[in-house]
Each structure stands twice: as structure tokens, then as C-alpha cells.
Amino acid sequence: MSAEHDEPKWLTADEQHAWRTYMDGNHRLMDVLNRDLQDAHGLTLAEYRILVLLSESPEGRLRMSDLADGVLSSRSRLTHQIRRMEDQDMVSRSACVEDGRGVLAILTDEGRRRHAEAAPTHVASVRRNLIDLLSKSQIKALAQIFTKVEAAVGDR
Numbered sequence: 828m829s830a831e832h833d834e835p836k837w838l839t840a841d842e843q844h845a846w847r848t849y850m851d852g853n854h855r856l857m858d859v860l861n862r863d864l865q866d867a868h869g870l871t872l873a874e875y876r877i878l879v880l881l882s883e884s885p886e887g888r889l890r891m892s893d894l895a896d897g898v899l900s901s902r903s904r905l906t907h908q909i910r911r912m913e914d915q916d917m918v919s920r921s922a923c924v925e926d927g928r929g930v931l932a933i934l935t936d937e938g939r940r941r942h943a944e945a946a947p948t949h950v951a952s953v954r955r956n957l958i959d960l961l962s963k964s965q966i967k968a969l970a971q972i973f974t975k976v977e978a979a980v981g982d983r
Contacts, residue, residue: 856956863952868945873898874912875949877905878934878942881918887934890923894932917941 838846861872870878880897881887889897895905909932912918917938923929934942958966 859956860949860952863948864945867948868941870941870945873900873908874917875942875945877908877912877932878917878938878945881932881934882939882942887939888921888931891920891930891932912938 857872864870864872864875876898877894880894881889891905891909892902894909895902898905900908909918909920913920915937916935919933919935921931921933923931961969
């Protein structure tokens with residue numbers, strides 16, 4: 828009998844409860860983090876994540892392919908996102924001087940300003956809606972859990 832015809836290993840009640848509460852909680856958490864940034868700064872969580880990665884990179888620039896990997900986005904979706912952010916003067920694009928084939932996303936002064944303005948709001952929201960709800964051991968466990976998940980599915 829092939830694996831596709833094997834009976835699935837159904838989740839136990841505890842496993843199913845853990846899975847569903849994770850799914851619901853993660854969805855609600857991402858919604859509230861996004862809403863807090865949008866309401867206070869007119870930024871989406873996706874835009875904020877791009878600003879963070881660019882601000883942490885050398886000279887505020889990253890190859891679009893590396894940025895797509897960093898924000899866990901397809902390259903075409905990232906291109907559309909960057910185009911919208913260019914319209915708001917948060918980023919610019921330039922050809923990669925090293926090889927001429929790649930494209931760089933570059934953080935502008937406006938992007939730096941918007942990131943610096945939004946960072947306190949974002950960290951307060953992360954604290955209020957996640958970190959401050961957990962004990963130190965739960966925070967450590969959360970990090971260990973998602974380090975394992977990332978290692979197992981990160982390249983899929």
C-alpha cells in the first residue's frame with residue numbers, strides 16, 4: 828500500500844486544540860499588529876517588516892531576492908509591494924553594481940523616518956499582545972518551538 832492510501836494519523840484532541848488555538852491566535856495577533864501600525868502610521872505590517880530589514884542591512888540596501896527571502900514573500904509580490912512603497916518615497920530601487928543583473932531595494936530618508944516613528948508603536952503592540960502575556964519560560968519555549976518549525980519547513 829502506498830503512503831497516499833495510508834490512513835492519516837489524525838490529531839488527538841489535545842493536538843487539535845493546540846493547532847486550532849495557534850491558528851486562531853496567530854491570525855488575530857497579526858491582525859491587531861497590522862491594525863495598530865495602520866491606525867497610527869498608515870503602514871501595513873508587511874511594509875513595516877520591509878523597513879525593518881532594510882534598516883538593519885548594511886547601507887540600508889538589500890537585493891530584492893534577499894529581501895523577498897527575508898519577508899517570506901514571492902519576488903513578484905515583493906515587487907508590487909516595493910512599487911507601492913516607492914510611490915510613498917519610503918524606498919527606491921537601483922541596479923546592483925556588482926553584477927548588473929540584480930536589483931537593490933534602498934531605504935530612503937523618508938523610509939528611515941517612517942520606520943523610526945512606527946517602531947515604538949510596533950514594539951508596544953508586540954509587548955501588549957504577546958510578550959507581556961507570557962512568562963520568561965514560555966517566551967523561551969516559543970522561541971525553541973519556532974526555531975524547530977523554521978528548521979523543518981524553512982526552505983519548503
